[in-house]
């Protein structure tokens with residue numbers, strides 16, 4: 001019996017491994033527009049100066065992680081709504097190697113942009129050599145049992161796929177397909193690894209909702225199921241608000257919440273392909289360092305940084321989400337430039353800092369991200385703009401970028417991956433991550 005999990009409004013148990021989930025719609029909760037008196041041409045913003053800090057902190061403990069992963073490993077039963085309950089086989093199961101994500105070819109630019117950013121947020125919680133890549137398109141959405149080994153297919157079909165036996169009205173689901181072996185001694189089938197998965201997002205629902213932020217949160221939630229975190233953690237079980245609560249999707253702007261980030265990191269770097277509930281312990285996670293070191297840049301209300309814990313450098317960004325899409329912002333035309341800074345760590349934890357400049361042609365939605373004057377600093381020192389560091393490599397990294405909706409991603413240039421999102425009601429800011437084998441960084445910039 002493969003795992004079963006479903007959602008909020010599903011009324012019947014599904015036969016195979018479908019995780020159905022969904023978030024109740026929540027309004028964006030922000031006023032639209034900035035009033036009718038604003039000028040069409042906006043004056044340049046006065047740029048606040050970039051403030052860089054290096055702080056010690058305390059992150060999730062191994063006991064927190066054992067409890068959190070234990071909920072996912074418990075098999076449930078989970079409940080949602082008034083009358084729906086389901087359970088699945090206990091235990092944690094993960095891919096043996098980094099899976100590759102494939103998008104169904106009919107996905108819109110907007111759906112693709114959200115999907116790329118969702119994968120980027122999960123990658124920020126994983127070491128670079130575990131990063132999930134996005135492959136070429138697949139022609140149609142397949143049931144998870146038909147997905148090839150090591151793949152996760154993501155689609156936004158209109159309505160539910162034919163095989164989906166859940167209750168109509170479901171908005172999103174993830175299916176897992178596992179390898180199994182027959183255990184002669186116990187006379188039962190045992191899971192031995194995660195083989196393939198899919199994520200189904202109901203286009204009809206998400207189009208009508210028209211909220212990229214909510215779509216992103218739901219997609220990340222389903223991707224976490226697809227990667228092996230099967231449970232739904234209620235806030236009464238775990239105090240930190242997180243993306244596993246029903247009906248209250250955590251808005252994710254620039255990173256997973258800490259417990260999810262640590263759980264996906266622990267599942268993929270500390271545990272084997274299968275972990276039975278009784279095998280999960282602080283010892284099974286190996287040496288666990290609760291201390292964090294946070295290198296952070298701040299531009300007024302826009303912040304970005306890299307948190308180091310347990311050998312992982314995890315980039316994040318934070319700010320206010322825009323109220324419209326970049327291309328719909330009538331106040332901006334031509335090529336728009338944002339200027340700011342970058343902070344990051346090398347694999348040996350030397351801080352790196354530099355300048356960041358992003359420009360986007362609003363006609364084509366293509367542009368460039370340039371990181372210049374890159375300098376490295378001795379371990380545990382705070383980078384100070386302009387003095388004391390030594391040039392890092394040749395001091396410059398350049399990327400071609402593409403923008404869709406509120407998200408950007410690199411499409412070419414130097415080695416590495418850039419992903420980001422715009423901030424500020426009128427696109428005053430942009431922030432994101434730059435990840436490569438020799439640098440994990442985050443950047444933030446304000447519009448000139």
Ligand SMILES: [Zn+2]
Nearest residue numbers: 019020021225
């Ligand atoms: Zn779910």
